[in-house]
Amino acid sequence: MRGIGKRFPGVVALQNVHIEVGAGEIMALIGENGAGKSTLMKILGGVHQPDEGAIQINGRDTRIGGVADAIRHGIGFIHQELNVLDNLDIGGNVFLGREPVRGGPLRLLDSKKLHDETQVFLQRLGLDVSSRTPLAQISLAQRQLVEIAKTLSLQARILIMDEPTSSLTLTETQRLLEVVKDLKTQGVSVIYISHRLGEIEQIADRVVALRDGANAGELARDEINHERMVRLMVGRDLKQFYDPPTHAPRSDGLAVRDLRTRRFPNRAVSFEVRRGEVLGFAGLVGAGRSEVAAAIFGVEAPLTGTISLDGQALRIRSSRDAIAHGIFLAPEDRRRYGLVTLMPIRENVSLPALADYATVGLVRREAERGGTSAVCEKLGVKAPSVEVWAGNLSGGNQQKVVLAKWLALEPKVLIFDEPTRGIDVGAKAEIYKLMRALAESGVAIMMISSDMEEVLGQSDRVAVMHEGAITGILERAQCSEEAVMQLAVGRQ
Numbered sequence: 332m333r334g335i336g337k338r339f340p341g342v343v344a345l346q347n348v349h350i351e352v353g354a355g356e357i358m359a360l361i362g363e364n365g366a367g368k369s370t371l372m373k374i375l376g377g378v379h380q381p382d383e384g385a386i387q388i389n390g391r392d393t394r395i396g397g398v399a400d401a402i403r404h405g406i407g408f409i410h411q412e413l414n415v416l417d418n419l420d421i422g423g424n425v426f427l428g429r430e431p432v433r434g435g436p437l438r439l440l441d442s443k444k445l446h447d448e449t450q451v452f453l454q455r456l457g458l459d460v461s462s463r464t465p466l467a468q469i470s471l472a473q474r475q476l477v478e479i480a481k482t483l484s485l486q487a488r489i490l491i492m493d494e495p496t497s498s499l500t501l502t503e504t505q506r507l508l509e510v511v512k513d514l515k516t517q518g519v520s521v522i523y524i525s526h527r528l529g530e531i532e533q534i535a536d537r538v539v540a541l542r543d544g545a546n547a548g549e550l551a552r553d554e555i556n557h558e559r560m561v562r563l564m565v566g567r568d569l570k571q572f573y574d575p576p577t578h579a580p581r582s583d584g585l586a587v588r589d590l591r592t593r594r595f596p597n598r599a600v601s602f603e604v605r606r607g608e609v610l611g612f613a614g615l616v617g618a619g620r621s622e623v624a625a626a627i628f629g630v631e632a633p634l635t636g637t638i639s640l641d642g643q644a645l646r647i648r649s650s651r652d653a654i655a656h657g658i659f660l661a662p663e664d665r666r667r668y669g670l671v672t673l674m675p676i677r678e679n680v681s682l683p684a685l686a687d688y689a690t691v692g693l694v695r696r697e698a699e700r701g702g703t704s705a706v707c708e709k710l711g712v713k714a715p716s717v718e719v720w721a722g723n724l725s726g727g728n729q730q731k732v733v734l735a736k737w738l739a740l741e742p743k744v745l746i747f748d749e750p751t752r753g754i755d756v757g758a759k760a761e762i763y764k765l766m767r768a769l770a771e772s773g774v775a776i777m778m779i780s781s782d783m784e785e786v787l788g789q790s791d792r793v794a795v796m797h798e799g800a801i802t803g804i805l806e807r808a809q810c811s812e813e814a815v816m817q818l819a820v821g822r823q
């Protein structure tokens with residue numbers, strides 16, 4: 332791709348960008364949120380047309396007029412935001428639009444072939460479910476693997492992976508990286524985007540960094556390390572990442588006793604999060620962490636158990652009740668539950684706080700705009716104004732808007748479900764600072780995370796879950812990757 336330029340209303344997304352990737356090469360594309368990575372790849376994938384520049388494939392000038400065109404040229408695209416359909420089963424999603432048919436005049440769907448072929452890809456990715464499972468029944472991580480299977484089944488020669496591991500945990504990620512290495516040996520060109528720099532160190536042959544829509548530099552295989560990648564992306568070194576607490580937590584806070592959820596009816600969970608502390612929740616995908624969060628936030632009523640705040644038992648029958656008690660949840664799947672993509676940032680942020688901005692039922696627009704802008708600025712949300720649609724923001728900036736929404740209220744308990752998924756290093760540091768500041772101001776924070784570095788760095792204590800039960804709660808001094816992993820796989 333040579334001299335690529337792309338503008339959106341109010342934003343220069345790309346300016347004179349060059350990238351190259353060889354056959355059998357894994358090229359990592361890095362950059363802060365909003366740097367232009369996805370936009371560049373959407374141009375290669377035929378989703379957007381560039382305003383300037385040219386694309387060559389195998390030395391030949393190639394115009395990519397649309398998505399179908401890209402597929403014809405052997406370009407496969409695993410999107411950052413999932414494109415799977417809830418009302419189909421897994422196989423139906425993988426072969427959507429290219430369903431195999433039986434011979435004969437009626438061209439009937441060859442359902443057996445569809446599922447048999449899908450099953451092969453699922454196995455390769457280590458996804459242990461039937462191809463006939465409806466999509467609505469599988470987790471976010473599993474959906475991401477379905478999205479990956481869908482693209483692998485196209486047998487692409489150029490494969491774009493835009494944050495393929497953002498919802499995967501350790502084991503699933505390792506498995507995917509093996510698949511990527513395998514594709515490399517088959518001569519596939521891979522463009523790999525990730526904010527998890529450890530993965531890039533593991534597999535990339537070359538790193539290309541974008542900053543503010545322009546090339547910011549490259550690293551050859553033997554130059555790739557954490558510090559150099561950060562410097563290329565952010566333009567400076569980042570020193571302190573995690574702020575330790577400055578004083579001990581208070582004795583009051585959230586207490587959960589014998590909570591049982593529908594998914595794990597035979598396991599009871601008890602724990603406390605004190606005001607002033609960050610309690611990390613670690614565990615493998617499906618360990619039951621999100622179910623506990625959903626019960627506390629009133630999304631799904633628990634089978635049994637009590638939830639109390641500052642010593643007072645609460646009745647939480649809906650999220651409205653939870654919010655009324657000052658309990659908030661920043662959910663994991665932000666596009667589905669955290670954000671209204673077809674609303675401006677301003678309305679997204681003010682939505683739960685609308686009462687604060689209203690006088691006799693009318694929203695005071697100016698106050699709303701001012702309040703929203705202030706929170707967004709604090710979090711470094713990168714957007715031309717708070718009036719742009721949330722759905723047009725880069726992935727990481729969408730996550731910041733979700734956080735901004737809850738910070739605009741004054742929470743007593745905050746539950747973060749994978750708070751920094753898809754967020755760049757610089758913004759991560761800001762979010763950790765903010766989380767720490769909230770804790771210091773007396774908020775009890777529950778942080779569900781699959782990012783081991785984050786769990787160990789940011790938590791004051793770590794609760795580890797395995798198959799619906801808490802297998803251990805570690806004090807900061809006892810925390811290590813080894814200790815957390817042992818408990819996560821059920822060894823106590």
Ligand SMILES: Nc1ncnc2c1ncn2[C@@H]1O[C@H](COP(=O)(O)OP(=O)(O)OP(=O)(O)O)[C@@H](O)[C@H]1O
Pocket residue numbers: 339340342343344362363364365366367368369370371411713714723724725726727728753755
């Ligand atoms: N459809 C669109 N309409 C308007 N602006 C857009 C659109 N798509 C992207 N942008 C803007 O272009 C810039 C680059 O966004 P892009 O999604 O390419 O960033 P990114 O590097 O992929 O970031 P992230 O790491 O957060 O995914 C951002 O400022 C974004 O808000």
Ligand SMILES: [Mg+2]
Pocket residue numbers: 368369370411493725726
């Ligand atoms: Mg992106």
